[in-house]
Amino acid sequence: MKIDLGCGAHKREGFIGVDISPECGADVVHDLRTTPWPFADSSVDEAYCSHFFEHLTGAQRVDFMAELYRVLKPGALATMITPYWSSMGAMQDPTHQWPPVGEGSYYYFNKAWRDQYGLSHYGIHCDFDLEFSFRLDPALAQRPPQEQQFAARFYVNAVQEMTAVLKRQ
Known part of the structure; x- marks a missing residue:
């Protein structure tokens, strides 16, 4: 089973769309802020979530990740x-919640990272391996890699979007 979380009207082909709005054509109408989600433990082969996570508060993000961990198969x-934390896209939508999303937003959901920084008291129990990729502003796309890396690190709006791929342990 593959699920598209917060699919809106753009459900990914081959995925079961999950959204709060029945008007968008979701296969499963469910508020993802409400747990448990209507899926059994370890029943999901793949999940996809595009431009939904940033609409959750910090506490809701923790609950979301716990549910994601619960339903994904090992x-x-x-x-x-998500929009990248330093992009205009992260800030312009008044329905986006604080804080904006960056790589560090996901580190808390990796057990080794929590252990390294003494954060086991946070009560987060999921364990995801993490990989990140970035969509740069088109003006940087043809620049040499060294310039792209410098811009991504130091310039606002250089990175427009971040993709995090999480692997359930």
């Missing part, structure tokens, strides 16, 4: 796409 992947 070794399953979840692809999360």
Whole structure:
């Protein structure tokens, strides 16, 4: 089973769309802020979530990730796409919640990272391996890699979007 979380009107082909709005054509109408989600433990082969996660508060993000961990099969992947924390896209939508999403937003959901920084008291129990990729502003796309890396690190709006691929341990 593959699920598209917060699919809106753009459900990914081959995925079961999950959204709060019955008007968008979701296969499963469910508020993803409400747990448990209507899926059994370790029943999902793959999850996809594009431009939904940033609409959750910090506390809701923790609950979302716990549910994602619960429903994914061990070794399953979840692809999360959000505006990058330093982009205008992260700030302009008044329905986006604070804080904006960056790589560090996901580190808390990796057990080794929590252990390294002494954060086991946070009560977060999921364990995802993490990989990140970035969509640069088109003006940087043809620049040499060294310039792209410098811009991504130091310039606002250089990175427009981040994709995090999480692998459930």
